[in-house]
Amino acid sequence: MNEINNENLAIIAALDHQKRTLFRSQFLKLHFYDQTQLFASFTAKQRSRIYQFLTPKELGDMFDEFEVEETTVIGFLKEMEPQLAADILSEMYTDNTVDILGQMDKADLATYLNLMPADEIAEVRQLLNYQDKTAGALMTTEYVAIDQHKTVSTAMQIIRHQATNAEIIYYLYVLDDAQNLIGVVTLRDLMVSDKRAVIQTIMNPHVYSVFVDDDQENIAQKVREYDFLAVPVVSRTGHMLGIITIDDIIDVIDEESAEDYSGLAGVNVDDTRETPWRAAIHRLPWLITLLILGMSTAGLINHFDSLVSQASILAVFISLITGTAGNAGTQSLAIAIRKISVENDRKIWHLISNEVLTGVIIGFTSALVITLIVGFWKSNFILGGVIGISMMAAIVVANLAGSLIPILMDWIGVDPAVASGPFISTLSDLTSVMIYFSVAQLFLAYLT
Numbered sequence: 001m002n003e004i005n006n007e008n009l010a011i012i013a014a015l016d017h018q019k020r021t022l023f024r025s026q027f028l029k030l031h032f033y034d035q036t037q038l039f040a041s042f043t044a045k046q047r048s049r050i051y052q053f054l055t056p057k058e059l060g061d062m063f064d065e066f067e068v069e070e071t072t073v074i075g076f077l078k079e080m081e082p083q084l085a086a087d088i089l090s091e092m093y094t095d096n097t098v099d100i101l102g103q104m105d106k107a108d109l110a111t112y113l114n115l116m117p118a119d120e121i122a123e124v125r126q127l128l129n130y131q132d133k134t135a136g137a138l139m140t141t142e143y144v145a146i147d148q149h150k151t152v153s154t155a156m157q158i159i160r161h162q163a164t165n166a167e168i169i170y171y172l173y174v175l176d177d178a179q180n181l182i183g184v185v186t187l188r189d190l191m192v193s194d195k196r197a198v199i200q201t202i203m204n205p206h207v208y209s210v211f212v213d214d215d216q217e218n219i220a221q222k223v224r225e226y227d228f229l230a231v232p233v234v235s236r237t238g239h240m241l242g243i244i245t246i247d248d249i250i251d252v253i254d255e256e257s258a259e260d261y262s263g264l265a266g267v268n269v270d271d272t273r274e275t276p277w278r279a280a281i282h283r284l285p286w287l288i289t290l291l292i293l294g295m296s297t298a299g300l301i302n303h304f305d306s307l308v309s310q311a312s313i314l315a316v317f318i319s320l321i322t323g324t325a326g327n328a329g330t331q332s333l334a335i336a337i338r339k340i341s342v343e344n345d346r347k348i349w350h351l352i353s354n355e356v357l358t359g360v361i362i363g364f365t366s367a368l369v370i371t372l373i374v375g376f377w378k379s380n381f382i383l384g385g386v387i388g389i390s391m392m393a394a395i396v397v398a399n400l401a402g403s404l405i406p407i408l409m410d411w412i413g414v415d416p417a418v419a420s421g422p423f424i425s426t427l428s429d430l431t432s433v434m435i436y437f438s439v440a441q442l443f444l445a446y447l448t
Contacts, residue, residue: 008038015046020053028058032065040072044079051080060091063100073100078108086115093167094120095140095248098127102137135219136212138252139233139242142167146199148174148182153195155185168230168245174203180238183207209234212241219244220252293426297322297433304437311447313378314440317387318433320370325394325432326425328362332402333424340410352403359399363392382446390439394432401427 007026014023027035027050039050039062051059066073077085077100089097089112101109101124113121123141130136144166146155155172163169172190174183183203193202209232210219223231223246230245301308301318308315332355339351367388375384402424440447 011038012042012046015042015049015053018049023053027054032062035062036065039076047076047079051084056084056087057091059088063088064092064096074104074108077112082111083115086112090116090120093140093142094123094127095138095167095242098124098137102128102132130212133216134212135210135214135216135233135244136241138216138219138244138248139212140167140245140248141242143173143230143232143243144169144171145173145175145240146185148176148198148200148203150199151195152190152193152197152199152202155190155199156195159187159190168243171230171232171243172199173207173232173240173243174199175240179240181207181209181232181234181240184232207232210244211236216252220249223249224253293423294429297426297429300430300433300437304433304441307437307441307444311440311444313383313447314437317374318436321387321391321394321436322429322432324366324391325398326428328359328395329398329402329424329428332359332399333406336403336406340406348407351407352400355399355403356396359396360392362399363395366395367392380447382443386440386443386447390432390436393435393439394428397431397435398424398428401431 011023011026011030014026027038030038039047042050054062063073063076077088080088089100092100101112104112113124116124127136127139127141142165144159144162146158150158159169159172170187172185172187173181174185176182183200183205184207185199185203189202189204208222208226208228210222212233212235219231222228223244228246230243232240233242233244234240336351336355370391371381371384371388373384374387375381378384405424
């Protein structure tokens with residue numbers, strides 16, 4: 001770590017003393033990601049010097065590593081001359097360029113598009129028109145394609161010629177005369193084949209592709225299952241349009257995970273710069289809804305007020321039962337959402353039965369433990385049995401709700417993550433109180 005810090009200090013010193021050659025030799029040795037981290041720590045004055053010291057291609061390679069956030073990348077682009085910013089965007093991979101341009105307002109978007117090379121504008125505009133979170137919005141057009149009638153020797157020459165601009169060269173996509181995808185050849189296939197062999201004879205015709213309007217979550221799941229480094233994107237007629245690379249798939253997985261966790265928590269966990277006022281505005285509707293649901297639990301407890309007055313000891317264990325059931329329901333919810341997102345066959349009844357059986361096992365064990373504890377503590381095993389039976393029933397119902405609600409939401413086309421943890425906990429409180437007091441009423445004579 002000290003060596004890295006010293007290296008960074010040397011780079012900063014070279015920049016501050018305007019030693020262009022020394023700065024370039026040291027800064028360009030860094031990995032692109034490390035360049036972005038150091039670049040983001042510089043002041044505006046220091047960055048203005050970098051814009052003079054580095055070429056648009058070198059800056060574009062670095063900007064390819066940035067996460068697309070309006071306050072960072074777009075802010076950096078606005079610091080420099082518009083023509084330089086447009087040149088940098090032109091040097092970046094098309095999918096990253098489109099991601100950045102898609103975050104801009106219309107005026108800035110028009111400015112940069114007008115300054116970019118004419119041969120790139122049409123391609124960028126086309127990608128900007130694809131619906132968000134689809135294959136079209138994720139794909140890049142920098143890939144290596146080859147005609148089926150070419151030889152291995154020609155294919156190797158094409159790779160050498162296009163390697164600098166292509167985002168990935170391990171896969172070569174084989175096209176017919178109509179530019180339709182008909183197969184794939186790996187770099188390994190080319191290395192071990194006779195250089196005179198025709199591509200059509202060595203290609204794999206069973207190539208997996210996705211449609212341009214496919215949902216990004218389904219694509220990420222397929223890439224995860226098949227361990228692809230990239231997946232081709234085609235039109236409904238089979239015309240090759242682009243590829244989605246593994247780095248974009250990782251971003252999708254991260255984004256979807258953040259959305260799922262946001263749903264479970266009832267907040268947007270991805271926005272860490274939200275002001276207290278905006279955070280309150282976003283969270284209040286959900287909390288007010290839960291407050292109303294919570295009032296129904298309070299009303300239910302009030303309904304059994306006479307029962308509590310006859311056996312006041314019952315009030316001691318209300319939070320124990322509701323809390324345990326709520327935790328069990330949240331666990332079941334998390335498992336259900338995860339299984340729905342990763343299992344294409346979505347075996348609904350298998351998932352529900354598994355969670356109910358798990359609830360029975362957990363509930364029985366918890367009931368046995370709490371029955372013994374309460375029985376010895378209060379010298380009343382009838383009371384312990386009431387607590388135990390109620391806890392077991394509450395846990396089973398909570399597990400059922402935790403698995404059933406996200407399945408129902410998925411069935412009607414709503415994101416299962418919306419069935420958040422707080423909602424399940426509140427629902428579990430309501431059912432647990434009802435179960436608890438209903439069981440207690442049956443044994444009231446032994447509790448007073």
